[in-house]
Every structure is written in C-alpha cells, then in structure tokens.
Amino acid sequence: MKPKEKQNTVELYYMEARAKLIDIAAFMDRIERDGFTDDFRYKAFKDALRELDSENRAQSVLLSLSDPTEELIPFATTKAACGAWPDKP
Numbered sequence: 001m002k003p004k005e006k007q008n009t010v011e012l013y014y015m016e017a018r019a020k021l022i023d024i025a026a027f028m029d030r031i032e033r034d035g036f037t038d039d040f041r042y043k044a045f046k047d048a049l050r051e052l053d054s055e056n057r058a059q060s061v062l063l064s065l066s067d068p069t070e071e072l073i074p075f076a077t078t079k080a081a082c083g084a085w086p087d088k089p
Contacts, residue, residue: 044084 031042044065051060067085 040086041082041084 031037031039036042048061048064051057051064054060065084
C-alpha cells in the first residue's frame with residue numbers, strides 16, 4: 001500500500017481563510033466607523049489578533065479571550081456568554 005500523498009493545505013483552505021479575513025476587516029471597519037472601539041469585546045478581539053504572531057496561534061487566541069479566573073461564581077449574572085473577559089487587565 002502506497003503512503004497517502006500530502007495534500008496542499010494552502011490549496012484546500014486558502015479561499016475559506018481569505019473570506020474570513022475579509023469578514024474580519026469589514027467587522028473592524030464597522031466597529032471603528034460606528035465608534036464602538038472602547039467596547040471590551042472589541043479590545044479583546046484586537047488583543048487576540050496580536051496572538052496570531054505567536055507560536056501556538058489557536059491556543060494563544062483562545063486563551064486571550066478566555067476568563068482566567070479559577071474561582072467559581074455563585075450564579076450567572078447574564079443569560080449568555082459574551083465571548084471575551086470584561087475584567088482583563
């Protein structure tokens with residue numbers, strides 16, 4: 001049995017990643033145009049983008065958006081997750 005030929009991941013995923021990058025640029029344009037740059041989620045988003053230069057990109061981006069506290073809260077204060085930690089230093 002012959003070993004499987006290595007697939008070109010750029011060929012497979014480039015157009016999908018390109019579309020996502022354009023979506024991100026459009027999102028950022030809307031936020032900045034509408035003046036919501038002080039929102040903690042947008043700040044966390046921009047911080048997460050800086051993690052793209054790190055060695056373990058996916059892990060670094062995820063951790064930058066995660067709540068680092070280890071102590072459980074007694075009850076939820078909102079009905080849904082917000083996708084970023086508001087009290088990040």
